[in-house]
Amino acid sequence: MNHRSLRPSARYGLLPSAIAAALVSALVPAIAGAQEADASKTPTTLDRIEVTGSRIRQANLETSQPVVTMTRAEIQKQGFTSIADIVQNITATGSPAISRADALASGEDVGGQYVDLRNLGPQRTLVLIDGKRMGISSSGYSDLAAIPSSIVERIEVLTDGASALYGSDAIAGVVNIITRKRFDGLEGSAYLGQYGQGDGTKEVYNFVIGQTGERGSVTLGAEYSKEDPVYARDRDFTASPQGRAHPTPDLGGPNGGVRSNGWSGINQWGTLFDNNGTPDNKLDDRQLTANRGTTNTKDKNNFHDTNGLLDQANANQQMYLSTGLERRSVFANAEFDITDNVRAKADVLYTDREATQQIAGYPFRSTGFSDRYDGDLSLKADSAFNPLGRDANFYRRGWEVPRQTKSELTTYRFSGGLEGSFDFAGKPWDWDVGYLYNQNKGVKTGTGNLFLPNVEKALGPSFVDASGVARCGTEANPIAGCYAWNPLLGPDVNAPGSLNNKDLQKFLYLPTHDTSTTKTQVYSLNLSGVLATLPAGDLGIAAGYEHRKEEAHYSPDALLQSGLSTDLAGSETQGGYSLDEFYVELAVPVLSDVAFAKELSFNIAGRYSDYNTFGDTTNGKFSLKWKPIDDLLIRGTYATGFRAPTVADLYGGISESFDNYTDPCDTLFGSAVRNPQVATRCGAGGVPAGFRQVASGGKPATGPNAQSDSSFLSGSNPNLLPETSKSTTVGFVYSPSWFNGFDISLDWWKIKIDDVIAAETVSSILNNCYILGIDSACGRFIRDTDPDNLGQVVGVTRNLINAGYQETAGYDLGISYRLADTRYGNFAFTWKTTYVDYLEYKRDNESTTPVEQRSSWVADGASNFRVRSNFNADWSWGDFGASWGIRYYSGLKEECSYDLNGGAECDKPGYRSAYKGAVPVREVGANTFHDVQVRYNTPWNATVSLGANNVFDHIGQTMYSQPNSSFSYNGSFDIGRFVYMKYTQRF
DSSP: OBOOSSSSOOOOOOOOHHHHHHHHHHHHHHHHHHHHHTTTSOOOOOOOBBOTTOSSOBSOOOOSSOEEEEEHHHHHTSOOOSHHHHHHTSTTBOSOBSOTTOTTOOSTTTTOOBOOBTTSOGGGEEEEETTEEOOOOTTSOOOGGGSOGGGEEEEEEEOSOOHHHHOTTOSSEEEEEEEOOSOOEEEEEEEEEEETTSOOOEEEEEEEEEEEOSSEEEEEEEEEEEEOOEEGGGSTTTSSTTOTTOOOOEESOSSOEEESSSEEEOOTTOOOBOTTSSBOTTSOHHHHHHHHOOOOOOOTTTOOOTTSOOSEEOGGGGSEEEOEEEEEEEEEEEEEESSSSEEEEEEEEEEEEEEEEEEOOOEEETTSOTTTOOSOOSBOTTSTTOSSSSOBEEEEEOTTSOEEEEEEEEEEEEEEEEEEEEEETTEEEEEEEEEEEEEEEEEEEEESOBBHHHHHHHTSSEEEOTTSOEEEEOSSSEEEEEEOOOTTSOTTOOSTTOTTOHHHHHHHBOOEEEEEEEEEEEEEEEEEEEEEEETTEEEEEEEEEEEEEEEEEEEOOHHHHHTOBSSOOBOOEEEEEEEEEEEEEEEEEEEEEETTEEEEEEEEEEEEEEETTTEEEEEEEEEEEEEEETTEEEEEEEEEEEEOOOHHHHHOOOEEEOOEEOOTTOTTTSGGGTOHHHHHHHHHTTOOTTOOOEETTTEEOSSSSEEBSSOEEEEOOTTOOOEEEEEEEEEEEEOOTTSTTEEEEEEEEEEEEEEEEEEOOHHHHHHHHHTSOOGGGGGSEEEOOOGGGTTOEEEEEEEEEEEEEEEEEEEEEEEEEEOOOBTTBEEEEEEEEEEEEEEEEEOSOOTTOOOEEOTTBEETTEEOOSEEEEEEEEEEETTEEEEEEEEEEOOEEEEOSSOTTSBTTBSBTTOEETTTEEOOEEEEOOEEEEEEEEEEEOTTSEEEEEEEETTTOOOOOBOTTOTTSSSSBOTTSOOSOEEEEEEEEEO
């Protein structure tokens, strides 16, 4: 709900801190002067408000639409520091898109925090700030990390479709961030917390200062927050790639291996062997011993050492489990009554956000880049460090140089305009005109990837000069600025050619800088008022016009566009679109204060949108509110909606990614094991007997949905059409007069999206070919014909398509009870639960493709919980208070990675899926987290709060499908007990 004196809505700004401060300093004297000059005047106020989900101001707060409201007081009782975490705690939200545990995620949106209502994707949730659109990325994501928590007065979440009122993207619902305005005084706050393990420290410092006079107000605030990263190695559940029960490191270790005319391996302390399994006489064992340590024997067939292991490394030891985050924000808003009926308003917001990811050093293989580099990356025979006397290929992880990505995003937001009120024919009317500008500028800096031309030089002819420095070329003809690399040295060895040499690191590892800019501009004109007074009440109307323009530009570093780096290649995204929109809304009272109809009214809204890209669309919404008695409200809505293709959907360039997928032809995890038809199709397609899918690093996959060893391509589609949707809600709110303080609400909801804009997955394409027998899918991927890599999927290109549908339905239950005052204090209880009846997804228009049922499953990396439930109890007594919160997540299913025929880690070995046939499945149980806070209001007008999130230090189960995470752990869950202190001082 937006409370205001003249016209609902507040607006934000574009200006950085210096300009914002100048704006406030200029306005304060003007307002103070106006206050003195007009002290005798009485300000004009209206008691009607605008509720999220309607453009018509009204005095009645009860609506026909389900709206979840979180006040500032409720937010302060939580231990979360970011708006994204606060909103994510609402039960109607799905699993987080690009969670803080998603260390391997890449692209423009990494580093941000996004909200996903109903598990339909963050691009289908519209985020507003004071009723106006927040800026979006080229993919349509709104970054809630750009909003400082100190600016928030309350959060309103509309949990049904609202395209008729707000336009595109409001398919799953609307999140409206209402900001603090007309603030008097000074308030400062400090927050400090960390996990029980002593890491992940979070700091937040902010202040808000404001002055309100007879004719206007100015509010200014600033906030700084910092969250330290958490290493995966510091939690037992993420310290190993396959979880606690299987602490086996990955292949591709820091010492690597060499092959020359056949594979030979070097284990961590081992000897080089030729392809016959006998010691290579050309190797100087003394040199190897000096470089590696002692020698031992190997299995000539598998090149295992005496412990049965190849050279391995635990990549999780270098990865961040939780990314670091740092944010600086300045905000200001001001309003001034030009006359008693006209007001000027302006808001500015500046935020600089920086997030840092880290993963293990790159697992380099000299033979892995034939698709992008024509040079020879082998260790040359005339390298000073080649003991074989002939060219040799090798693999080695760059353990000395972990890969990092620093994502910086700067948000500039400005909103301003005029608003006013007038009477026409004895009826009140309100109007406003405004302009909104939002710009997000991003820079992504990547380090830890190798520049292939320099790698070739460093592995070529070389020598060690008199000062002990490894140089490229020969002593007679050295290559200026080039340092030679000895990949046979271990990471703990400091010798010529060692990767510990900083100059060598700078030569091999060139940083990259991706840049992005998105702009949103909106010109708006709104009019609302009362057309007539009917017997049951006022006939309200709202109408308006908006012109919106979206622009986006994302440019990967020239090095990435060239494909000469070991990092993922990419190309530019650039484009934009504009549209004109008209809307109208009617609030029609039908009956009032009659038998079985204390109130009966309905609301009708329609919106016409005309895009310069795909044409026009019209969407409508009908809402009904009926109160048969004073205590009972029955409500329902039906709405059509749409989501326009984003700039990235339409104009995105070709990008490269390492996808997670399961090859149906794999003889351990694939459908071919249990489906003879699939096995026959695999054989007919040239897949060899005993085939094993190779995962990242060149090793056989250790479970389903493994990350690919080859990069795949995806691209946009300029011919995409909008998604269309239909949503329905029916529910009631019961507040019995005989049970004071008690309220219960129950809403049934259903959303169906047609023509879904979908990026087909590698798994879906392979499944269509081998499991469903769709011949057209079999030509959309390439398998390798090289004997060393025979049958592996090495090429897949996927474009976005309008295909299939998504549909979900379920129930939202809310119960609250506030006791009357007692001698022991005030008690309040709230319990909110969302139950998902079903979540269906059909990813293409093929008639033979079955519908996927995703509720209670991990699907495409997302956790689709059937039930999410929150219970909160609050007690206050004088200056003391305490709260207890319980967060519940129901269990999930995933494909088995171990015990495929049944056992402790595969409790449903005979499970059958319509999409994959017989597939062993594992089900993990529910998880519950408890939060506690105690607080005290001091005599010097301060509040001190102490609390702990996940106070019992509950840890979820290992999940090999890695939902919303780069680890065998659910990215939606807490990673330990987090203890915090918060201090707020008011003046």
